[in-house]
Amino acid sequence: MLSLEELEQDALRRHIPVMQKEGIFFLIEQLNKKGASSCLEIGSAIGYSAMMMVTHVDDLKVETIELDNDRYLEAVCHIREHHLEQRITIHHHDALTFDTQLLQHAPYDCLFIDAAKAQYQKFFEKYVPFVKEDGIIVVDNLDFHGMVFDIDHIKNRNTRQLVKKIKRFKDWIFQHENYDVEYYAVGDGICVIQRKDQE
Ligand SMILES: C[S@@+](CC[C@H](N)C(=O)[O-])C[C@H]1O[C@@H](n2cnc3c(N)ncnc32)[C@H](O)[C@@H]1O
Numbered sequence: 001m002l003s004l005e006e007l008e009q010d011a012l013r014r015h016i017p018v019m020q021k022e023g024i025f026f027l028i029e030q031l032n033k034k035g036a037s038s039c040l041e042i043g044s045a046i047g048y049s050a051m052m053m054v055t056h057v058d059d060l061k062v063e064t065i066e067l068d069n070d071r072y073l074e075a076v077c078h079i080r081e082h083h084l085e086q087r088i089t090i091h092h093h094d095a096l097t098f099d100t101q102l103l104q105h106a107p108y109d110c111l112f113i114d115a116a117k118a119q120y121q122k123f124f125e126k127y128v129p130f131v132k133e134d135g136i137i138v139v140d141n142l143d144f145h146g147m148v149f150d151i152d153h154i155k156n157r158n159t160r161q162l163v164k165k166i167k168r169f170k171d172w173i174f175q176h177e178n179y180d181v182e183y184y185a186v187g188d189g190i191c192v193i194q195r196k197d198q199e
Contacts, residue, residue, distance in 0.1 A: 001081045004055065007048050016071065018048040019114065023140055023187030027112065028056045030138060030192060036060055036109035040130065042095045042123050043115030047075030047088070054087040062088045063105050065095040067115070096122055106130040111137045118162055120169040136194055142170055143189030 002010060011018045019027070027049070031039060037059055041050055044066035053062050066072040072092040079088050089104050095115060100106075111131045113123050120139060131137060147154055147163045148170065154160040173193060174181050182192045 002078075004048065004051055004082075007046065007051070007078060011046055011048060016045055018045055019052075019140060020187035023190060024049055024052050025056075026184065026186045026190060027138055027140075028053060030136060031057045031060060031110055034109055034136060038063070038105040038108045039110040039112055040103070040106070040108045040127060041065070041112045041114065042127065043113070044075050044090055045071050047078045047090065049112075049114065050075070050088045050090070051078065051082060051084060054084055055082075060087070061105050063091070063103065063108075064088065065091045065093055065098055065115075067092075067094045096126065100126070100130065103130060107132045107135065109135050111135070113137065113139045114141070117141055118165040120166065121172060124169075124173070133195060136192055139169075139173075139191045139193065141188045142166060142183070142191055143185075148189070 008018055031053060036057060039053060039060060039062045041062055041064040044050055044064035050062040050064045054060050066075060069092065072090065075090055079085055079090065091098065091102065096119060108131050111127050113120060115123060124137065128137060142148065148167050151160060151163055151167065154163055173179060173191065178196055179193050180196050184190045
């Protein structure tokens with residue numbers, strides 16, 4: 001069985017995107033600060049961030065959704081090997097078409113969005129109703145390796161389109177009248193979002 005540290009290294013070697021260490025510890029700090037007991041994650045990959053969360057936050061339950069079959073199966077294996085089945089519920093589905101009646105721990109203290117970057121707004125709008133009134137929404141990768149700040153110089157057309165979509169989400173959420181947003185230059189750029197007047 002691989003330790004969480006080894007899992008992270010192994011994922012990076014195989015180019016499976018997992019949250020940067022700085023980012024995951026920032027998320028864990030937010031969850032601990034809130035005394036969170038539940039988190040819904042969009043984008044499990046091989047289960048690394050979900051396992052990190054439950055092993056660093058007392059009594060936290062994570063429910064997580066993964067689209068890719070191989071990654072889902074690998075995540076299930078790791079969760080079993082680490083005996084974390086009671087703390088992590090994983091669904092194999094496209095989060096955009098997932099039947100929300102199947103969510104087991106709603107409402108959540110935290111929604112963590114870490115899946116297809118072009119779809120951030122759709123994930124947000126679909127799952128925010130399942131976040132507690134005073135809950136937080138954490139979104140990762142909002143800088144996209146700094147490219148968000150210099151879109152005109154991105155040569156590859158697909159990358160430019162993707163970065164534009166990330167920026168569109170960022171602008172949309174920052175201007176939203178119902179939410180307060182804090183941006184942190186941690187890892188690849190993280191936002192912590194809360195309904196207004198909840199602090
Ligand atoms: C950045 S990785 C997640 C990393 C993971 N949170 C970690 O830090 O260990 C993003 C994952 O989202 C998954 N994904 C992309 N689109 C999705 C969707 N519509 N529904 C569910 N998962 C999706 C991808 O297959 C990929 O494994």
